[in-house]
Amino acid sequence: MQRWKIIIEYDGGPFVGWQRQDNGASVQQRLEEAAQVLAGCPTPVQGAGRTDSGVHALGQIAHLDIEKPLRADQVRDALNYHLRPDPITVLEAEPVPEDFHARFSATGRVYLYRILNRRPPPALDTGKVWHNQRPLDADLMHEAAQSLVGHHDFTSFRSSECQADSAVKTLDKVRVRRAGEEIHVDVAARSFLHNQVRIIVGTLELVGRGKWSRRQLEKALQAKDRSAAGPTAPPEGLYLVSVQYA
Amino acid sequence: MQRWKIIIEYDGGPFVGWQRQDNGASVQQRLEEAAQVLAGCPTPVQGAGRTDSGVHALGQIAHLDIEKPLRADQVRDALNYHLRPDPITVLEAEPVPEDFHARFSATGRVYLYRILNRRPPPALDTGKVWHNQRPLDADLMHEAAQSLVGHHDFTSFRSSECQADSAVKTLDKVRVRRAGEEIHVDVAARSFLHNQVRIIVGTLELVGRGKWSRRQLEKALQAKDRSAAGPTAPPEGLYLVSVQYA
Numbered sequence: 001m002q003r004w005k006i007i008i009e010y011d012g013g014p015f016v017g018w019q020r021q022d023n024g025a026s027v028q029q030r031l032e033e034a035a036q037v038l039a040g041c042p043t044p045v046q047g048a049g050r051t052d053s054g055v056h057a058l059g060q061i062a063h064l065d066i067e068k069p070l071r072a073d074q075v076r077d078a079l080n081y082h083l084r085p086d087p088i089t090v091l092e093a094e095p096v097p098e099d100f101h102a103r104f105s106a107t108g109r110v111y112l113y114r115i116l117n118r119r120p121p122p123a124l125d126t127g128k129v130w131h132n133q134r135p136l137d138a139d140l141m142h143e144a145a146q147s148l149v150g151h152h153d154f155t156s157f158r159s160s161e162c163q164a165d166s167a168v169k170t171l172d173k174v175r176v177r178r179a180g181e182e183i184h185v186d187v188a189a190r191s192f193l194h195n196q197v198r199i200i201v202g203t204l205e206l207v208g209r210g211k212w213s214r215r216q217l218e219k220a221l222q223a224k225d226r227s228a229a230g231p232t233a234p235p236e237g238l239y240l241v242s243v244q245y246a
Numbered sequence: 247m248q249r250w251k252i253i254i255e256y257d258g259g260p261f262v263g264w265q266r267q268d269n270g271a272s273v274q275q276r277l278e279e280a281a282q283v284l285a286g287c288p289t290p291v292q293g294a295g296r297t298d299s300g301v302h303a304l305g306q307i308a309h310l311d312i313e314k315p316l317r318a319d320q321v322r323d324a325l326n327y328h329l330r331p332d333p334i335t336v337l338e339a340e341p342v343p344e345d346f347h348a349r350f351s352a353t354g355r356v357y358l359y360r361i362l363n364r365r366p367p368p369a370l371d372t373g374k375v376w377h378n379q380r381p382l383d384a385d386l387m388h389e390a391a392q393s394l395v396g397h398h399d400f401t402s403f404r405s406s407e408c409q410a411d412s413a414v415k416t417l418d419k420v421r422v423r424r425a426g427e428e429i430h431v432d433v434a435a436r437s438f439l440h441n442q443v444r445i446i447v448g449t450l451e452l453v454g455r456g457k458w459s460r461r462q463l464e465k466a467l468q469a470k471d472r473s474a475a476g477p478t479a480p481p482e483g484l485y486l487v488s489v490q491y492a
Contacts, residue, residue, distance in 0.1 A: 009369040056370060073365075080366055089369040119319075120326055123255040123335040124302060124374070 001065050004075055005096040008060040011087035012235065013127045017053045018060070027051075027088055031062065034082035038075070039066045048102040048243040049109055052195070054235030056128070058112075059091070059242040063102040100245075108172070108244035109192060113185040113201045114237045117178075129182065130201075130237035136208030138183050142176035144207040144214035145185075148200060148221065149174055155224040157200055158193035159232070167193060167224075176204065183208070186241075195232050203230030247313050250321055251342040254306040257333035258481065259373045263299045264306070273297075273334055277308065280328035284321070285312045294348040294489040295355055298441070300481030302374070304358075305337070305488040309348040346491075354418070354490035355438060359431040359447045360483045363424075375428065376447075376483035382454035384429050388422035390453040390460035391431075394446060394467065395420055401470040403446055404439035405478070413439060413470075422450065429454070432487075441478050449476030 008031070016024040020032075028045055035043035048061040066075070075093035083089065099105075116122050116129040117136050148157075148171050155167040173188040185204065187197050203220060206212040212230070220228040254277070262270040266278075274291055281289035294307040312321070321339035329335065345351075362368050362375040363382050394403075394417050401413040419434040431450065433443050449466060452458040458476070466474040 009366075011370050011372075058370070076366065084367075087369040087372060089366045091364075091366050118337075120255075120322065120335045120337050121330075123333040124257050124304070126257075126333060128370070 001067050001098075002069070003063055003065050003096050003098050003100055004072075005061060005063050005094045005100060005102065006075070006079070007091040008057060008062060009089050009091055010057050010060065011127075012051055012053065012055045012057070014087065015053060017055070018047050018049065018051045027057075027060075028062075030083060030086050030088055031064075031079070034079045035064050035066070037082045038070075038078045039068070041067070046102050048106045049192075049240055051238075051240055052235050054127070055238045055240070056236075057240040060240050061102045061106070061243040063096065063100060102243070105245050106191070106243050107246045108188060108190055110186070110188045110241040110244075111192070111197045112239040112241050113187070113197060113233065114239070115183040115185070115201075115205075116181060117183050118181045127236050130234050132205065134205075134209045136183055136205065137210070138176050138178040138208065140210075140214075141183070141185075141204045141208040142174075144212075144217045145174040145176055145200070145204055147214060147218045152221060153224050154193055154196060154221070156220050156226055156229040157196050157203070158226065159195035159199075160226050162194035164193055169193060169196070174200065176208075197238060198233040198235065199226075199229055199231075201233040201237070205233065206230045247311050247344075248315070249309055249311050249342050249344050249346055250318075251307060251309050251340045251346060251348065252321070252325070252336050253338040254303060254308060255335050255337055256303050256306065257373075258297055258299065258301045258303070260333065261299060263301070264293050264295065264297045273303075273306075274308075276329060276332050276334055277310075277325070280325045281310050281312070283328045284316075284324045285314070287313070292348050294352045295438075295486055297484075297486055298481050300373070301484045301486070302482075303486040306486050307348045307352070307489040309342065309346060348489075351491050352437070352489050353492045354434060354436055356432070356434045356487040356490075357438070357443045358485045358487050359433070359443060359479065360485070361429040361431070361447075361451075362427060363429050364427045373482050376480050378451065380451075380455045382429055382451065383456070384422050384424040384454065386456075386460075387429070387431075387450045387454040388420075390458075390463045391420040391422055391446070391450055393460060393464045398467060399470050400439055400442060400467070402466050402472055402475040403442050403449070404472065405441035405445075406472050408440035410439055415439060415442070420446065443484060444479045444481065445472075445475055445477075447479040447483070451479065452476045
């Protein structure tokens, strides 16, 4: 038996999310179906992060166990062959020790949020960005975002359906920068709460359009109440960029 | 009557190309339909370049005449409203003198060709890049491409169906550079022959994978025979980036 770590890119648009669900095709399900054809038996695929429906990945990580001996390029190419024509692609496969766990061994996760900040709608990036027509000040957003960095109770910034035992997390980095017509929000932490990045972005948008001050964002964090923060930004602008391991 | 210059972004995938044709929806047709609703009468839309089916635009230029007085933002927003949900968007509208002609007044055109040069297929950029699995040397491609710059008879680099009277053109610039997993080919000229950029890229690909030398590319140019050059690269990697006017 060999455990394989795989790096996966996907377009979250057509899927109900990473995780298997009853109401439609998930990325995990499609990967498990491809892995079953390759391995010849049911093969669970465990991911590092459970992205929501519509959320994309440039570098999701998962692990799976395969009995028969294979080379890394065979694992990658065979999975990609069986994944066609779904917009899921295995970028790399790497043999790892049996105690490697995509989710529990992870020591860091990086997300990118893309806002297309212009009046005309996207033609080439439909479903890949949050189209936001209000003029946003990226510098103000960046400055206010620094109040979220560090060790905090993020109750205000997690979905009311979040099942994590504790809302206390350490946010390592938030960077907001303008990139032409887009605003990019880069966020890094060991782990995130459900919808945490999207609520952070939805709240920073209030700052960017001048409706909220940095002080108001700080008060929202201190309130420890979901209704004190801004709305949840839409899923289509969010990308799981990478997952780190020690 | 006011003549309007518009800048247009579109995803060429769902269309038969820029130009009206009998066999399916074109970008020009969809724009003319939107313009007719706005203007209240049939309104021709004349584009700067006739992109083929599957070819995209970041900055196509067109002009149209509208009788009733309108502001630039009204022209842009109304066209975009009537274009929904097609992947065509008007980025800007600008009033221009009556003698402005999107095609005949143009003094320069810039194209970008994107090659995704990796083994795994694209998941997020399907239909937006040429997926080419062979390892390509961008430096070799760039060096050989310089033989095409300048005033030449490009008979070898135009479609056998090209209707231009002369195949003599001046290529102002070709730049080939690696951008992560992609190779980008930037090309600029006053005007181009039919399929010229795609045949240039298809021929440079032969150089990039070591099958052709720079000398062979020069011989292909000198042959003045379409069959002497390489294949036509697929449309989905090509973007009309911008059009210049004096």
